[in-house]
Amino acid sequence: xxxxxxxxxxxxxxxxxxxxxxxxxxxxxxxxxxxxxxxxxxxxxxxxxxxxxxxxxxxxxxxxxxxxxxxxxxxxxxxxxxxxxxxxxxxxxxxxxxxx
Numbered sequence: 001x002x003x004x005x006x007x008x009x010x011x012x013x014x015x016x017x018x019x020x021x022x023x024x025x026x027x028x029x030x031x032x033x034x035x036x037x038x039x040x041x042x043x044x045x046x047x048x049x050x051x052x053x054x055x056x057x058x059x060x061x062x063x064x065x066x067x068x069x070x071x072x073x074x075x076x077x078x079x080x081x082x083x084x085x086x087x088x089x090x091x092x093x094x095x096x097x098x099x100x
Contacts (some may be wrong), residue, residue, distance in 0.1 A: 001098040009090035022082040
């Protein structure tokens with residue numbers, strides 16, 4: 001089992017509400033369109049970061065999903081609209097191998 005994690009930092013404290021609104025919108029869209037169990041939240045300590053994560057059985061599914069969403073005009077439009085909400089260069093992706 002693997003967990004894909006994406007984090008992004010809002011530009012300023014004033015951008016946090018817009019960042020959370022974007023997180024909710026994109027989470028809802030991706031869950032509906034791609035049947036993910038994507039969740040989002042805001043880190044409580046050590047800096048203000050918005051985080052999304054979902055679990056998959058194989059890394060192939062992560063690569064397959066990336067290929068699909070990069071072709072998804074509606075998703076890309078949401079990303080473009082949120083561009084000024086997040087600190088440039090703050091987007092980070094990670095994949096964890098989950099152990100039982």
